[in-house]
Amino acid sequence: MGPVVATEFTPWLSLLGGVLIGLSAVMVMGMFGKIAGIAGITKGLTSAVPGLATTGDRSWRLSFLLGLVVAPLAVLLATGSFPQQTVPTSLAGMALAGLLVGFGTAFGSGCTSGHGVCGLARLSPRSAAAVAVFVAAAVLTTTIVRHVL
Amino acid sequence: MRNIIGFAAGLIFGLGLIVSGMANPAKVxxxxxxxxPWDPSLAFVMGGASVTAFIGYRLVWRRGTPVMGTQFDLPASGTIDAPLLTGAAIFGVGWGLGGFCPGPAWASLAIGSTGILVFLPAMLIGIVLADFGKSSPLFAKKGA
Structure with a gap:
């Protein structure tokens, strides 16, 4: 999928970023009474496709996604450069990855935020099971791609 | 007002993803x-986010109702069923392949790498396919 780049262990920044994510989830629960699951929020967008059930509360979901999209632009404005990232270069691989992530999160009713952050915070055994399965599947996939293939 | 709060929450979520390193597929x-080259940082992201949400949820639930809604809309199902586990496994394979899950994908769109420009539309197609799949008789539940 592309070259392996070593990354620096950043416990404090990661913890700080995690707290921000948690605060956003609390905002969504406190204001709208909803789970801040990005897969679920994204479904609010795709529900525009004819034949699919529409989820209510379309407006705040679209605004939330817009906020997500604007975040790196805010970083650009504040620091003068985009946040650093290294994205896998295989386009066929990224197309397959996107399909699987979209299909899997919609079929399994949640992603890293919905089942991960929000589900674990609710102490939901259903979400804990989903997290265990998707982390195990992801570890296995990365290991096979990097060390076996 | 709902739009402003929604936008602010999305922006804070996105900044959290970027600051934490979760929006960098290499780190994931x-x-x-x-x-x-194991980088355990993501455990700190999940830890920080879950513990903050755990405490914050219990504080806002004390109100009884959300500020801009009539009730807290929590998932009713507690069943660990086949669609949940199948979906989670499929999602995990995609996550392990590309290093993107849905949140970081949105928060990386504006950076405009070729990878994300391919990943994000594919993800939307995947969601639509799953929705059609779920409502198709192929996956209909048989018996009790």
Whole structure:
């Protein structure tokens, strides 16, 4: 999928970023009474496709996604450069990855935020099971791609 | 007002993803690659986010109702069923392949790498396919 780049262990920044994510989830629960699951929020967008059930509360979901999209632009404005990232270069691989992530999160009713952050915070055994399965599947996939293939 | 709060929450979520390193697929893949250049940072993201949400949820639930809604809309199902586990496994394979889950995908769109420009539309197609799949008789539940 592309070259392996070593990354620096950043416990404090990661913890700080995690707290921000948690605060956003609390905002969504406190204001709208909803789970801040990005897969679920994204479904609010795709529900525009004819034949699919529409989820209510379309407006705040679209605004939330817009906020997500604007975040790196805010970083650009504040620091003068985009946040650093290294994205896998295989386009066929990224197309397959996107399909699987979209299909899997919609079929399994949640992603890293919905089942991960929000589900674990609710102490939901259903979400804990989903997290265990998707982390195990992801570890296995990365290991096979990097060390076996 | 709902739009402003929604936008602010999305922006804070996105900044959290970027500050934490979760919006960098290299960092995600290195977290998943326990035999390679392992980077445990993501455990701190999940830890910080879940503990903050755990405490914050209990504080806002004391109000009884959300500020801009009539009730807290929590998932009713507690069943660990086949669609949940199948979906989670499929999602995990995609996550381990590309290093993107849905949140970081949105928060990386504006950076405009070729990878994300391919990943994000594919993800939307995947969601639509799953929705059609779920309502198709192929996956209909048989018996009790």
């Amino acid at each position: 893949l290195n977290f998943l690659d326990i035999l390679g």
